Amino acid sequence: MGFLTVRDEDPQPGRRAVLTRALGLTAAAGLGAAAAIGAAAGPAAATAKTASTRASQADWRFCTKCYGLFFRGYPTDGACPAGGGHDAAGYNFNVPHDVPETPTAQHNWRFCTKCYGMFFWGYPDNGRCPAGNAHAAAGYDFVLPHDIAATSKSQRNWRFCPKCYGLYFYGYPTNGRCPAGNAHGMAGYDFVLPFL
Structure with a gap:
């Protein structure tokens, strides 16, 4: 020196x-x-x-009306496809972002500035937003764990809807409300979301 x-x-x-x-x-x-x-x-x-x-963001919540995952970190609760704003219940999910994708963690999940929901941003179009037209991506690149065992601090049964591109909970007899009409469809991975 x-x-x-x-x-x-x-x-x-x-x-x-x-x-x-x-x-x-x-x-x-x-x-x-x-x-x-x-x-x-x-x-x-x-x-x-x-x-x-590792980077993660809390305040992601389950909506009791549409069954979607939405961000509850603002004074309003976005736009729900079942009408009005989303209604939060259950766990406070703490979602990883801006970390490398792996065989059991998928990136390209984004926050929509119009509905506050989480949607998949990996296709040429951006799905269907309950606030009208396609979702509008902003913020972090969320990387969602999938097809792994759930723990006492995570919940499985979160699925991709191929109609609206949103993430919703698939653990009830019905599939909530999709902004593309009727209930959400189900496709792809079984996502396992960590919570606080």
Whole structure:
């Protein structure tokens, strides 16, 4: 490691140069110490740290009227295909986002700015939104676990509707209300959503 030296063409280094260099040395020392601790703790500790820092978003809820998954983090509750806003019940789902897709986790699930529902954004069109026309994608790229065993902190039976492209709960005798008409259809994976 070097230290700041006075050069003939720059007899007094500026304050910014001194602070930048000092902060750089402090950060490098901290990173080296963290790496040494991580190496001493072994790969299990590194894996646990990685898992605990994965990005996720809470406030995703089940709607009792349409059976869809919607975001309840705003003052209003979006647009429900059964009329009015969504009605929340049950678990507070904490959905992973912006992590790599795997054989048991599918990406391209997005928040719709019009209905506040979660829909699949992997086709040329964007399905059918209860607020009119197609869904409008915004925000995170959600990555939904599927076809894995449910735990005490996750719920299975969440399915893709091929009519509206929304995610809905398939655990009741009926399939809720689809914005494309009648009940939701069912296709694809059995999604398993984590909750708080």
